Amino acid sequence: MRARCNEFDSTLATLAREGWCVLSGLLSPEQTLALADECEAMHDTHQLRPAHVGHGRDRSLLRGDHTHWFASDAPSAPQLAYAMRIDELRIALSRKLMLGLVDSESHYAVYRPGTGYARHLDCLRGCDARVISAVFYLNEAWQDAEGGALRLYLADRSHRDVYPRAGTLLLFLSAQFEHEVLPATRLRKSIACWMRQRVIGATG
Ligand code: OGA
Ligand code: MN
Numbered sequence: 001m002r003a004r005c006n007e008f009d010s011t012l013a014t015l016a017r018e019g020w021c022v023l024s025g026l027l028s029p030e031q032t033l034a035l036a037d038e039c040e041a042m043h044d045t046h047q048l049r050p051a052h053v054g055h056g057r058d059r060s061l062l063r064g065d066h067t068h069w070f071a072s073d074a075p076s077a078p079q080l081a082y083a084m085r086i087d088e089l090r091i092a093l094s095r096k097l098m099l100g101l102v103d104s105e106s107h108y109a110v111y112r113p114g115t116g117y118a119r120h121l122d123c124l125r126g127c128d129a130r131v132i133s134a135v136f137y138l139n140e141a142w143q144d145a146e147g148g149a150l151r152l153y154l155a156d157r158s159h160r161d162v163y164p165r166a167g168t169l170l171l172f173l174s175a176q177f178e179h180e181v182l183p184a185t186r187l188r189k190s191i192a193c194w195m196r197q198r199v200i201g202a203t204g
Helices: 009-018 029-044 077-097
Strands: 020-024 065-069 101-111 117-120 130-137 150-153 159-162 168-173 179-181 188-197
Touching: 009 020, 009 077, 009 168, 029 065, 029 077, 029 101, 029 188, 077 101, 077 130, 077 188, 101 130, 150 168
Parallel strands: none
Antiparallel strands: 020 168, 065 101, 101 188, 117 179, 130 168, 130 188, 150 159, 150 179
């Protein structure tokens, strides 16, 4: 078990140094495929809903994803496997970076071809509960030419593009990195997750 206890160490060192990092190996290819299949089946049977945007804002200009929040009661087998690993990562991260991450929230997100998410920050207005953004990608054999990169804007005004390949997990500090989802030519599936700290006086 010793190796397993330290399995996130180099990732977390990068996150502490850079504020963002990419991790592979959170789940096996089989577990990742089971999530991808469930996500696509839920999309095909209209169980995903247009994502929420702030009151009075035009959704079509801002974001094009359809989402389904994971419920903690009665999760499916693929969601349970994911939730257990995300929790291990959250606890390791919270300890190593001393972040006080008490829980996380996750949803499936599907972007249909041609849709994206304009440049934004993940902190919800008036609430700083979201500390870490984590995006786990579910797309088998994704080619860069298909687009769909997550463009992460860095402090020096440069950017990095992360392609949504199955098994890739992108982590970044929610309050520090603006980012956008570029449109793709193919259906783009992922799980978006936020690891949260306790906020005194918050209701949710
Ligand atoms: C989000 C988001 C990024 C992605 O849901 O807030 O930025 O790559 N998602 O799907
Ligand atoms: Mn975001």
